[in-house]
Each structure stands twice: as C-alpha cells, then as structure tokens.
Amino acid sequence: xxxxxxxxxxxxxxxxxxxxxxxxxxxxxxxxxxxxxxxxxxxxxxxxxxxxxxxxxxxxxxxxxxxxxxxxxxxxxxxxxxxxxxxxxxxxxxxxxxxxxxxxxxxxxxxxxx
Amino acid sequence: xxxxxxxxxxxxxxxxxxxxxxxxxxxxxxxxxxxxxxxxxxxxxxxxxxxxxxxxxxxxxxxxxxxxxxxxxxxxxxxxxxxxxxxxxxxxxxxxxxxxxxxxxxxxxx
Numbered sequence: 001x002x003x004x005x006x007x008x009x010x011x012x013x014x015x016x017x018x019x020x021x022x023x024x025x026x027x028x029x030x031x032x033x034x035x036x037x038x039x040x041x042x043x044x045x046x047x048x049x050x051x052x053x054x055x056x057x058x059x060x061x062x063x064x065x066x067x068x069x070x071x072x073x074x075x076x077x078x079x080x081x082x083x084x085x086x087x088x089x090x091x092x093x094x095x096x097x098x099x100x101x102x103x104x105x106x107x108x109x110x111x112x113x114x
Numbered sequence: 115x116x117x118x119x120x121x122x123x124x125x126x127x128x129x130x131x132x133x134x135x136x137x138x139x140x141x142x143x144x145x146x147x148x149x150x151x152x153x154x155x156x157x158x159x160x161x162x163x164x165x166x167x168x169x170x171x172x173x174x175x176x177x178x179x180x181x182x183x184x185x186x187x188x189x190x191x192x193x194x195x196x197x198x199x200x201x202x203x204x205x206x207x208x209x210x211x212x213x214x215x216x217x218x219x220x221x222x223x224x
Binding site for chain 1: 118145147154155156157158159162164201203211212213214215216217
C-alpha cells in the first residue's frame with residue numbers, strides 16, 4: 001500500500017463520545033500534519049509533527065488531542081466535540097518541512113458531530 | 115498575518131484555456147504551491163514556484179511574481195476531468211508553515 005491512508009472515512013459521533021482518527025503514511029516521510037477543511041473555508045492547519053515531535057499547535061481547542069507514536073503514524077483523539085467541529089479532517093505528510101517539500105494528503109475523515 | 119485570495123468559482127469550456135489567479139500577502143515567502151482537489155478526494159500536488167517566472171508541466175503551467183504577490187495556474191486543452199477545486203498555498207519563512215487559500219472551484223462544461 002502506498003501514500004497516506006486515513007481511517008475511518010466517515011464518522012458520526014455525539015458530543016459526549018470519544019473517538020480517534022488514524023493516519024498512516026507509507027512514503028518514508030518524517031513530518032506529519034492534521035488539517036481541518038470546513039465548507040467554504042480554507043484548509044486550516046491544526047498540528048504539525050516533525051520527527052515525532054510536535055512543532056506546531058495552531059490554537060486548537062483541547063478537545064482535539066494529537067498523538068504521533070512514530071514517523072509513520074498519526075492520531076487525532078476527539079472528545080466532547082461541538083457541532084461546529086463537523087468537517088473533513090485531512091492528514092498529510094512531507095519529507096522534512098523543507099521549503100520545496102509538497103504535502104501528500106490522505107482522503108480525509110468526514111466527521112459529523114450530532 | 116497571512117492572506118491568500120482566489121476566486122471562489124470559475125466556469126470554462128472543454129478544450130479551452132483557463133487561468134486561475136491567486137494573490138497573497140504573507141509574513142515572508144518560501145514558495146507557492148498549487149493543489150487540485152476533486153470532490154470527496156485528497157488534494158494532490160500540481161506545482162511549486164519559488165522564483166519568478168513560468169513553470170510548465172504538460173497541460174498545466176504556474177506563474178509567480180514575488181514583487182506583486184501574485185501567481186496563476188494556467189490549464190490548457192481543458193478536459194471534463196479537470197473539474198475540481200484548485201488550491202493555492204504559500205509557505206512562509208517563519209517555521210515553514212503552509213497557508214492555503216479558500217480554493218477555486220472550476221467547472222468544465224462540454
């Protein structure tokens with residue numbers, strides 16, 4: 001399997017639930033990212049991990065908690081979410097955070113909070 | 115702060131040429147990327163510009179003017195499969211973060 005794989009593709013959860021999104025990259029990259037994509041809004045950077053160390057936390061509410069156990073895997077743990085958190089959550093990876101390294105995205109998890 | 119502007123929607127005819135513009139105002143500049151995103155799919159990398167001028171890749175070309183804070187993506191010989199959103203993204207030089215514009219939804223009609 002190649003590229004960036006995200007699971008699940010779709011998730012419906014209540015505001016009191018706890019769930020996790022999973023991302024796996026098979027590209028040998030050492031930087032991984034979580035982005036949020038809402039309707040009619042630009043992609044918003046949430047978290048960046050470089051060599052498994054978090055290097056960016058873009059003022060994201062604490063109800064979102066990332067975890068990067070190794071350079072190939074990235075998780076986003078969700079708890080007590082709000083309906084406005086419903087969006088497409090995209091994982092991406094790149095080789096370093098070098099200036100010319102493009103991001104490679106997964107297909108995303110479509111999250112609906114009820 | 116970062117500000118990236120693109121038209122929200124464009125429509126073009128199959129076989130024609132379309133130019134999608136992107137203007138940016140960012141704190142530092144370390145390159146500009148274009149991505150294509152079909153509905154329900156991942157954004158995929160199209161092009162990267164860091165120096166002024168035109169980069170050509172088959173039917174797609176991307177242009178950059180750093181002094182004007184301006185880029186465009188040029189799509190030639192449009193095909194129906196080119197109907198997608200096109201995202202402009204700028205990398206700053208303070209932490210190398212990538213900031214995206216809102217995307218331009220292109221509809222190609224027969």
